[in-house]
Amino acid sequence: MHTSTPTVALVDCNNFYASCEKLFAPKLASRPVVVLSNNDGCVVARSAEAKALGIAMGVPWFKIAEQALQHGVVALSSNYALYADMSNRVVDVLSGFTPELEVYSIDESFLNLSGFAHLDLAAYGQQIRQRVARWVGLPVCVGIAPTKTLAKLANHFAKKRPIFDGVCHLDRLDETTRKQLFSETAVNEVWGVGGRITARLAELGIETVEVLRTADPEWIRQHFSVVLERTVRELNGTACLALETIAPPKKQIMASRSFGSAVFHLIELREAIAHHISRAAEKLRAQGAEAGAVTVMIRTNPFKPTDPQYQRSVTVPLAHPTADTLELVETAAAVLKRIYRPGLAYHKAGVMLSELQPAGARQCDLFDHPTQDARRHATMQAMDAINQKWGRGTLRAAAAGRAQGWQMRRERLSPAYTTSWAELPIALAR
DNA sequence: TCTGGGGTCCTAGGACCC
DNA sequence: TCTGGGGTCCTAGGACCC
Numbered sequence: 523m524h525t526s527t528p529t530v531a532l533v534d535c536n537n538f539y540a541s542c543e544k545l546f547a548p549k550l551a552s553r554p555v556v557v558l559s560n561n562d563g564c565v566v567a568r569s570a571e572a573k574a575l576g577i578a579m580g581v582p583w584f585k586i587a588e589q590a591l592q593h594g595v596v597a598l599s600s601n602y603a604l605y606a607d608m609s610n611r612v613v614d615v616l617s618g619f620t621p622e623l624e625v626y627s628i629d630e631s632f633l634n635l636s637g638f639a640h641l642d643l644a645a646y647g648q649q650i651r652q653r654v655a656r657w658v659g660l661p662v663c664v665g666i667a668p669t670k671t672l673a674k675l676a677n678h679f680a681k682k683r684p685i686f687d688g689v690c691h692l693d694r695l696d697e698t699t700r701k702q703l704f705s706e707t708a709v710n711e712v713w714g715v716g717g718r719i720t721a722r723l724a725e726l727g728i729e730t731v732e733v734l735r736t737a738d739p740e741w742i743r744q745h746f747s748v749v750l751e752r753t754v755r756e757l758n759g760t761a762c763l764a765l766e767t768i769a770p771p772k773k774q775i776m777a778s779r780s781f782g783s784a785v786f787h788l789i790e791l792r793e794a795i796a797h798h799i800s801r802a803a804e805k806l807r808a809q810g811a812e813a814g815a816v817t818v819m820i821r822t823n824p825f826k827p828t829d830p831q832y833q834r835s836v837t838v839p840l841a842h843p844t845a846d847t848l849e850l851v852e853t854a855a856a857v858l859k860r861i862y863r864p865g866l867a868y869h870k871a872g873v874m875l876s877e878l879q880p881a882g883a884r885q886c887d888l889f890d891h892p893t894q895d896a897r898r899h900a901t902m903q904a905m906d907a908i909n910q911k912w913g914r915g916t917l918r919a920a921a922a923g924r925a926q927g928w929q930m931r932r933e934r935l936s937p938a939y940t941t942s943w944a945e946l947p948i949a950l951a952r
Numbered sequence: 953t954c955t956g957g958g959g960t961c962c963t964a965g966g967a968c969c970c
Numbered sequence: 971t972c973t974g975g976g977g978t979c980c981t982a983g984g985a986c987c988c
Contacts, residue, residue, distance in 0.1 A: 628970075629970080713968095716968050717967095719968085747967090749967085
């Protein structure tokens with residue numbers, strides 16, 4: 523029996539959303555491109571050229587729009603249909619490199635490479651890059667290390683340090699080089715160390731990865747939390763975070779949106795809430811689950827402190843768990859009525875489904891109506907089938923309305939190049 | 953003078969991630 | 971005029987119980 527040290531690779535797409543946009547619009551190839559959040563609010567992705575111009579992640583677009591456009595920046599609304607499809611293609615390719623893979627986010631996957639020690643893993647990483655580039659057309663970087671936290675860090679080096687040529691195999695570095703890299707890197711580059719913890723660590727004189735790595739884990743737990751303790755152990759090569767090759771079922775499902783412009787009236791809010799809960803219920807059924815509680819949230823615009831502020835969310839348990847859109851719409855509308863206050867400029871509304879459990883798992887009780895339940899169930903199945911075939915929202919609860927003046931802005935949307943026949947890219951040959 | 957203590961459950965809020 | 975959305979985990983503190 524031969525046991526080897528565990529090895530994990532993190533494969534991360536470079537500037538994922540911006541790269542997807544460039545892939546289908548060759549004229550953008552050398553231009554600075556940014557992708558905006560819903561409502562065209564903030565910058566959520568930047569191409570290399572946009573980063574070089576100093577455009578920060580998360581900055582509100584309206585604050586930089588004028589200047590950015592002068593520099594030739596192309597700004598696009600986020601096109602999730604396109605990104606989700608491209609993400610699936612990348613995962614398909616990566617699946618050919620390992621039997622065990624965790625899809626961590628839309629643009630990142632962890633690959634279990636334990637037992638691949640007989641290979642030159644840095645060369646293997648280069649193969650991954652080349653195949654994704656050739657088969658999908660997107661650039662990726664690869665970090666290889668014994669733990670997930672170290673693999674993330676290795677990926678950071680692979681991206682930032684040209685010497686690695688896109689692949690950093692941490693255990694291949696000699697001790698002096700590794701220590702040098704860790705000493706030159708700020709703690710906030712570590713996975714799990716955000717702004718707040720960075721500030722508190724700085725007060726204690728811990729500013730680089732190397733200093734954090736050599737801190738006493740027990741002491742870290744006492745002064746921070748068990749979460750940061752695990753991070754420190756992971757930085758030392760002790761795996762505390764398992765690879766989740768099978769996605770665990772969701773514990774809650776949310777659907778919320780800021781409005782394109784302020785909403786004042788209960789009727790409009792009710793339409794938005796009905797729309798959101800319909801989306802959430804669809805996701806719920808797709809997962810084969812039922813919800814045991816519904817939360818409704820509404821809020822005014824916190825970025826307008828001169829406006830009267832109001833924010834409220836209320837959760838109600840359901841008498842029996844359900845995935846029925848009409849039932850959920852009804853419940854949510856009743857909750858909304860309770861928390862609505864007139865005369866306020868509402869900015870955002872949303873719902874959350876929680877206490878999720880597998881459909882049909884519950885016990886029948888005295889108040890069940892088996893025939894009515896079966897009829898509702900069939901209705902939902904038909905609705906999902908029709909919407910899948912003819913497009914989202916073809917069949918929907920009347921309460922979700924038609925006008926939808928509350929809907930978000932998406933003024934700079936690129937075509938659904940890969941998921942809509944009508945929007946396929948056209949190639950011209952001559 | 954002197955007013956228990958420990959366990960569990962729930963919720964709200966904080967922190968992080970992409 | 972214009973500042974995203976969807977998720978997880980952990981902790982502290984209150985309520986309640988014996």
